[in-house]
Amino acid sequence: MSVADSEQSVLSKAELQRLIASDNPKISFKKPTNKRRECWTNYSQIYHENNPQDYIMCLQCKSVLRWAKDHGTRVMTPHNCSKPKPVSTTPSRQRTISSYCEQPSLSKECSSIQKRITETCVEYCAVDGRPFESVAGSGFQKLAK
Known part of the structure; x- marks a missing residue:
């Protein structure tokens, strides 16, 4: 050629x-x-x-x-699609914390409280070596509310 x-x-x-x-x-x-x-x-x-x-x-x-x-993958990382990205369910990685959250609250006070609860849940999982799924159940979410 x-x-x-x-x-x-x-x-x-x-x-x-x-x-x-x-x-x-x-x-x-x-x-x-x-x-x-x-x-x-x-x-x-x-x-x-x-x-x-x-x-x-x-x-x-x-x-x-x-x-x-x-x-490498430099061009892929900053690319933001308008379509929602599927939640990863591969066994090699846990879901991200944000994937457990629904629509963020519009109230500043509620978002502050939600942030503190999220940080506390992350600390609980990290310190005790628990999977994030342990704070994703409906019973735990009712308790947190």
């Missing part, structure tokens, strides 16, 4: 977005085989005519992001 052919196989972000929107059969998506980070579950690398592009696509909102192998 000549240098000119190599340059032609790399498309711009706008060109890729247009081809993806039109469901062009020359576009395909693959996950890198050696990537183990959890954030890769929401992204796939874009290929044009089986040539890898320096772009990835968010599988939730279909955004195209510039990416290269040496960038």
